[in-house]
Amino acid sequence: MSFQTQKRVILDTSVYGRLIEEFDIINKIVILIPEKFVIYGNKIIRNELRAVSKKERIGTESKRKLVLGIYDLFVRKEHHVLKITDLIEIIANKYYVEYNKLKGGYSYDSIINDFKIIACASLHNLDIVVSHDTKSMLGQKAIKAYETVNKSYQIRTPELIEYQKFKETYL
Secondary structure (H helix, E strand, O other), X not given: OOOOOOEXXXXXXXXXXXXXXXXXXXXXXXXXXXXXXXXXXXXXXXXXXXXXXXOXXXXXXXXXXXXXXXXXXXOOOHHHEEOOOHHHHHHHHHHHHHHHHOXXXXXXXXXXXXXXXXXXXXXXXXXXXXXXXXXXXXXXXXXXXXXXXXXXXXXXXXXXXXXXXXXXHHO
16 A cells, blocks of 8 residues: 555554564564654553563563563654643543443443543544554444544544554555
């Protein structure tokens, strides 16, 4: 697929865990930065990556060191680290209220970071959110909640794409 313009993308924490298993994909993405992609991050994603146990290993390497290294490789500039503002917190909480009305199955504590990541991407007008988390972040009830709340705020919901489809479509 050829791109007409640069895509503004955020990778959910779950994607970094998959990337350390597929170094060829990392190289493909690096080649496409910055001409085709600008990869964004935020403190939630980085903190979730930092929470990976120091003891977990991929071969002889620390899994934590690997995922943080990939994050730092992709999120290249300081202004590509998006702040989690009060408005993002408010919108994420509204997502949860809507999600709850739809009888979504995840508790507030287990899903609120996903909602903050989507609110951040929506408010910063990113093009794509990539996640490997198809049950919570990319679940149908969550997506319906994003769309409903974003429509009320007149903000665009980014394309929400599963990691495997992202690879097949863009890499």
